[in-house]
Amino acid sequence: MTLVPPVSTRVMNLATLLTQAARRDPDGVALVMGDTRWRWAEFEAGADALAAALQGMGLQKGDRVMVQSQNCLEMMQAMFAVWRAGGVWVPANFRQTPDEVVYLTQASGARGLICNAAFPDHAAACQAGCPELRWTLSIGAADFGPSLQAVTNDHMGQRPQVAAVDRDDACWFFFTSGTTGRPKASVLTHGQMAFVVTNYLADLMPGLTPADASLVVAPLSHGAGVHQLTQVARGVKTVLLPSEKFDVETVWQLVRDWRISTMFTVPTILKLLVEHPSAAAADTASLRYVIYAGAPMYREDQKRALALLGPVLVQYFGLGEVTGNITVLPAWAHEADDDAARIGTCGYARTGIEVQVQDDQGREVAPGETGEICVIGPAVFAGYHDNPKANAESFRDGWFRTGDLGHMDAEGYLYITGRQSDMFISGGSNVYPREIEEKILTHPAISEVAVLGMPDPLWGEVGWAVCVPRDGAAVSADELGAFLDGKLSRYKLPRRFVLWDALPKSAYGKITKTMIREELLRREGGP
Structure with missing residues (x-):
């Protein structure tokens, strides 16, 4: 049997999603941040002008463009402009240090840098340490390069040559969080991301229309950026927080004012939203899909969120390498009743x-x-x-x-x-911390917990539980030990309980065991 190769592997350039949305509803509100509004036609024209400018600056198909910025409207514009011009979008988490961004720039082989004016040290470090960089644009007025806004204005009305792309052409270098070593650049492609957008619309947010509105509460550099790409595909307006400061009262105010229907977040942020005093009076009637990912949500936190928000929670499991696209637990499968739920x-x-x-x-x-x-x-x-x-x-x-x-x-x-790195072996038996953490969180005084395996001369490793009490709650290590007695096998019981005011979290709001272990050794003098 002779296998026939495909006649063509060409696919749609992802930036076409913006063009399609702008054609359908040119005067509709596309992006909101503070008092600023961009309509779809304006968004499209700005992306076109910037793409033309980038091509005029020498951007070639496949060139990587490093981006260092907090969430802003121009960051969304730049993403579509880079794709339209044929480049590869390489966003860094804006909370990383200059040296960390230099490493990402070097590792990706970036030829261009788009840096917010709020980060002059990052721009200077990249310009000094990355000889492959050919150009730099600033978002806002800065000394390290011409402003993105000025370059866009200079090219307004110009149409770029939209890059023709194949299914396997790179569009996004999605850096891993680096919790198990230095970050690695996962190569996402135009064909892959077209599937991901379609899958998000099928599995996570079915039935989106331009009447919906999405609130961004996480960095656009990672999962939130993928989520917003999906909103653009359906002409959904995107509302950004007015500043990089995360304020729960502001979130609930925007949900009310813009009739927000979709949000993407991580369990730690969702927990903050639900447990904040302002949540009790929040108008949540417009919410359709509150999507959480990045880590499993503990059962007690899940039940509190369901009690406040109703049947709108959607969970997905995935990694950057699979763009979040592994499993889904839709709203209808979330049960508040333990007897009816598939817990965990x-x-x-x-x-x-x-x-x-x-x-x-x-x-x-x-x-x-x-x-x-x-x-x-x-x-x-x-x-x-x-x-x-x-x-x-x-x-x-x-x-x-x-x-x-x-x-x-x-x-x-x-x-x-x-x-795999979280599991530890105590006395020859495998111990999985999550099971223990779920049990500890059923104690009414505990808000957060992390269980780690620590070296022990007799058992090889034993569990240490780092616990955060709820505000105003008092609890002792002895009480926690007594509470768990009989709820877990003896070999799973933590040998030590440590009480902290808070757990350290990554730049993405995740609780990471690597950071906790380092802090544990520093504070407690662990083995």
């Missing part, structure tokens, strides 16, 4: 995605058995940029290995046990 699940496989739990040899394990969560499908990235060692370690027989441990029930619902 992150849902079932997304449309078009296959998920397996595999053993160390790559064999699928039986339902209920713990193994590594592996995935195949059109959402899986093209590999890590310039990192063959990481690629070899991350793929096996075509399956992407997530590094997460879990098990699947007979109906195909997945349950995450934790990262």
Whole structure:
């Protein structure tokens, strides 16, 4: 049998999503930040002008463009302009240090830099340490380069040559958070991202229309940026917080004023929104989809969110390498009643995605058995940029290995046990911290917790539980130990409880065990 290669692998340039939205509703509100409004036609014209400017500055197809900025309207404009001109979008989390952004710029081989005027030290460090950089634009007036706004105005009315792209052409370098080493650039492609947008609309936010409105409460550099790309595909207006400061009262005010229907967040931020005093009086009637990801949500936090918001929670599980696209737990599958709920699940496989739990040899394990969560499908990235060692370690027989441990029930619902790096062995038995953390959080005085395996001369490793009491609550280590007695097997019980005012979190608002371990060693003098 002769295999016939595809006649064409060309796909739509992702920037076309903006063009389509602007054609359908040119006068509709597209972007909002503070008192500023951009209509779809204005958004489209600005992206066109900036793309023409970038091409005039020498941007070639495949050139990477590093972006260092907090959320702003110009950041959204630049994303579509870079794609339209044929470039690759390489956003950094704006909370990273100049040295960290220099590393990302070098690792990506970026030829251009778009940097907000609020970060002159980052721009200077990149210009000094990255000889491959050919040009720099500033968002706002700055000494380190011409302003993006001025360049856009100079080219207003000009149409760029929209880059023709193939399915496997890179469009986004999505840097991993670097919690297990230096960040790696996951290569996302135009064809892959077109599938992801379609899948988000099918599985996470079905039925979006221009009558909807989306509120951005997380950095556009990562998951929130993917979420907003989906909003653009349906002509949904996007509302940004008026400043980089996260203020819960402002969030609830914007939800009321703009009749916000969709939000993307992480469990720690959702917990803040739900437990803040202003939440009790919040007008949440417009909310349709409150999507959380980035980490599993503890059951007690989930129940409080459902009690306040109603049946609007949507959970997805994924990694940057799969653009969040592994499993979904839709709103109808969220149950407040413990007897009716599948407690601890992150849902079932997304449309078009296959998920397996595999053993160390790559064999699928039986339902209920713990193994590594592996995935195949059109959402899986093209590999890590310039990192063959990481690629070899991350793929096996075509399956992407997530590094997460879990098990699947007979109906195909997945349950995450934790990262492979989180599991520890005590007295020869595997211990998964998440199970212990869920039990500790049922204590009414505890707000947050993290359990880590720490070296022990007798047992090899034992659990230490770092606990954060609720405001005004008092609890002792002895009380917590007594509370858990009988709720867990003896070998799973933490040998030490530590009480802190707060847990350290990453730039994305996630609780990371690496940061907690470092802080634990510094504060407590752990082994």
